[in-house]
Amino acid sequence: MNYKRYLLAFIITSTIFVTTILISNKLSEDKLLQVRAIEEKMSIDILSLETQFELLQELSCGQITESTILSSELNTLGSKLSYMEGQLGTNDPEVIRLKRRYSILQIKDLLLMRKVIDKCDIAPTVVLYFYSNDGNCSACKRQGYVLNKLSNDHDDLRIYAFDANLDLSALRTLVRINKVGASLPALVINGKTYNGFKSLSDMKVLLPELIEETNTATPDQTKE
Amino acid sequence: MLVFCTMTIDMTIMYALLYISLYFEVFLLISFISHNKNKSNQEPQASVHKDCLPEVTIAVPCYNEEKSLAATLTSLLALDYPENKLHILVVNDGSIDETSNIAHKFASEYKQITALDKENGGKASAMNMALSNSNSELIGCLDADSFVDPSALMLIAHQFINDSEVSAVTPAIMIDNPKNILQMMQRAEYMAGIFMRRVFSMIDSIIVTPGPFSIFRRADIIEVSECADNVWLHAHGTEDFEMGLRLQSNYKRIANEPLAKVMTISPDTLYSLYRQRIRWMYGFLMNTWDYKHMVGNIKYGNIGILVLPTTLVSIFGGVYVFGLLLTNIVSYLLDALVHVYTAGFTLSVPRFDWFYINTSALIFMVLILILVLLIILHYAAQISHTRVRKRDTALYLLLYGLIAPVWLTGAVVRATVGAESKWKVIR
Numbered sequence: 001m002n003y004k005r006y007l008l009a010f011i012i013t014s015t016i017f018v019t020t021i022l023i024s025n026k027l028s029e030d031k032l033l034q035v036r037a038i039e040e041k042m043s044i045d046i047l048s049l050e051t052q053f054e055l056l057q058e059l060s061c062g063q064i065t066e067s068t069i070l071s072s073e074l075n076t077l078g079s080k081l082s083y084m085e086g087q088l089g090t091n092d093p094e095v096i097r098l099k100r101r102y103s104i105l106q107i108k109d110l111l112l113m114r115k116v117i118d119k120c121d122i123a124p125t126v127v128l129y130f131y132s133n134d135g136n137c138s139a140c141k142r143q144g145y146v147l148n149k150l151s152n153d154h155d156d157l158r159i160y161a162f163d164a165n166l167d168l169s170a171l172r173t174l175v176r177i178n179k180v181g182a183s184l185p186a187l188v189i190n191g192k193t194y195n196g197f198k199s200l201s202d203m204k205v206l207l208p209e210l211i212e213e214t215n216t217a218t219p220d221q222t223k224e
Numbered sequence: 225m226l227v228f229c230t231m232t233i234d235m236t237i238m239y240a241l242l243y244i245s246l247y248f249e250v251f252l253l254i255s256f257i258s259h260n261k262n263k264s265n266q267e268p269q270a271s272v273h274k275d276c277l278p279e280v281t282i283a284v285p286c287y288n289e290e291k292s293l294a295a296t297l298t299s300l301l302a303l304d305y306p307e308n309k310l311h312i313l314v315v316n317d318g319s320i321d322e323t324s325n326i327a328h329k330f331a332s333e334y335k336q337i338t339a340l341d342k343e344n345g346g347k348a349s350a351m352n353m354a355l356s357n358s359n360s361e362l363i364g365c366l367d368a369d370s371f372v373d374p375s376a377l378m379l380i381a382h383q384f385i386n387d388s389e390v391s392a393v394t395p396a397i398m399i400d401n402p403k404n405i406l407q408m409m410q411r412a413e414y415m416a417g418i419f420m421r422r423v424f425s426m427i428d429s430i431i432v433t434p435g436p437f438s439i440f441r442r443a444d445i446i447e448v449s450e451c452a453d454n455v456w457l458h459a460h461g462t463e464d465f466e467m468g469l470r471l472q473s474n475y476k477r478i479a480n481e482p483l484a485k486v487m488t489i490s491p492d493t494l495y496s497l498y499r500q501r502i503r504w505m506y507g508f509l510m511n512t513w514d515y516k517h518m519v520g521n522i523k524y525g526n527i528g529i530l531v532l533p534t535t536l537v538s539i540f541g542g543v544y545v546f547g548l549l550l551t552n553i554v555s556y557l558l559d560a561l562v563h564v565y566t567a568g569f570t571l572s573v574p575r576f577d578w579f580y581i582n583t584s585a586l587i588f589m590v591l592i593l594i595l596v597l598l599i600i601l602h603y604a605a606q607i608s609h610t611r612v613r614k615r616d617t618a619l620y621l622l623l624y625g626l627i628a629p630v631w632l633t634g635a636v637v638r639a640t641v642g643a644e645s646k647w648k649v650i651r
Contacts, residue, residue, distance in 0.1 A: 001525045005258070009251040016592060017243055024585035031579060080579055087584065142566045149567035200567060
């Protein structure tokens with residue numbers, strides 16, 4: 001028996017194995033950095049827009065399109081974060097940290113959106129969605145599918161999704177203000193809180209303005 | 225590190241299995257390369273005069289082989305070996321087709337061929353009959369669905385002549401004329417097998433002496449048997465595994481000759497392939513159980529501490545990965561159903577974004593294993609002086625991992641519940 005050969009195979013295999021893990025970790029870290037960079041850019045954009053609001057009381061509504069762009073970036077960020085959560089696990093400290101920042105950005109975007117609604121007399125439909133991915137919310141996945149479908153079909157619908165289990169004081173306040181109970185999923189629509197799963201048909205009842213928009217749209221504008 | 229921080233039990237097992245697989249492949253490659261390096265420094269071996277060649281008996285055990293027997297015998301008659309030193313014994317194991325008539329017709333035409341008939345009793349009993357009806361120094365077997373290259377026997381005989389400690393020599397088995405994707409996949413698989421058998425021979429770890437044209441030194445196989453009339457045992461329907469393990473457990477050498485080519489007909493349907501493989505795997509598991517004293521035993525060298533344990537791990541690992549894959553597929557399909565049920569069916573074209581490319585270490589490890597497998601196929605082609613077709617390789621990489629776990633699982637279940645395969649007795 002050639003023990004040196006066993007040792008050599010061990011060294012080569014371990015080197016390949018460790019290198020592979022290091023490369024994979026590096027790529028994951030790069031992706032997290034990318035998410036972090038988007039978050040930072042967004043937080044500056046939101047801050048800038050807020051400052052603009054404060055500086056120019058009479059800011060033209062035409063200039064407020066930036067907020068819509070921000071919301072679309074929020075969606076991209078959310079989907080990237082969700083992917084990383086799937087890759088690295090829900091308990092990964094970096095993922096949790098980024099999710100907390102993401103939640104704050106969403107809350108800030110929500111507040112900004114309310115200002116825009118007040119100022120410009122526009123009425124985008126806003127839905128707050130509280131979920132849990134701790135395994136104690138069997139209907140959360142289904143609720144996510146329903147909301148995704150609505151979001152894809154209606155540009156005017158703005159959905160803010162929050163992991164209710166995140167340890168974040170701003171989020172806790174939002175939960176308290178909206179009287180979100182322990183039973184998840186929970187939806188806040190037009191200031192009213194609904195606990196439990198809401199199907200596509202339930203949602204159409206809860207969001208009549210969306211149905212109206214769909215019905216009044218010309219065939220070219222209708223997405224469905 | 226990120227990976228280790230977030231690893232679940234499933235992932236840990238997967239990484240362990242990948243590490244073992246990679247270690248095994250790396251070990252085989254190192255062994256192959258270092259052996260070849262040493263070999264290139266050796267003097268080339270001189271050829272032997274035909275009068276000095278040993279007498280050989282090739283037994284052709286057959287059961288209902290009317291379709292392929294004539295071609296098998298014709299290929300044996302074409303062997304480049306002195307006529308007076310080669311005896312061909314066709315043992316008809318109670319066939320109910322034209323096998324016996326074909327065998328006797330050949331026997332009447334060629335004095336090298338003898339045809340024997342017996343009641344159906346399985347391949348092992350047919351081989352024992354051949355052994356007791358011959359007295360040549362070497363005895364081999366050729367399944368009646370296989371055909372030999374003319375130079376095969378001469379090359380194998382030289383292995384016996386050059387090394388008096390060799391008790392058996394195995395050939396390079398290839399797939400004959402593949403017609404469908406399943407057979408093409410098997411052709412690449414058999415090519416990888418050529419490399420494996422070669423390296424196993426270099427590290428004295430061949431554990432199977434396959435039916436197509438393995439040749440044995442008569443005295444040695446009788447020496448390791450309890451009874452000279454019962455050398456080949458039924459051994460759970462896989463006498464070739466048992467013979468390999470028995471020789472190894474008695475510290476006998478099994479060599480390999482990669483240029484001794486034997487073509488064999490492979491299963492052409494998924495069901496027949498499944499039946500063949502489940503018999504092999506079941507036989508391997510049961511025979512390994514019978515020779516369990518060898519597993520992990522350093523007394524038996526590489527075979528004890530590397531080849532047998534790794535093969536066992538790969539079988540159970542295959543079953544585990546298959547279970548995991550199946551669970552994930554079922555879960556994915558259920559999710560998709562729930563999705564369609566709750567939100568309807570939406571067809572959207574996904575946008576490409578590098579961000580969503582899976583860069584987990586698991587994926588890299590699998591890619592590295594595939595790369596090593598390609599290197600193995602390259603070397604297999606080199607040592608057997610053949611070529612590997614890209615299409616076969618692609619089919620092997622795409623299909624094998626999906627279908628092999630099915631028979632691995634089937635064999636493990638059968639071995640666990642003790643249900644021996646009840647296939648055709650001889651095959």
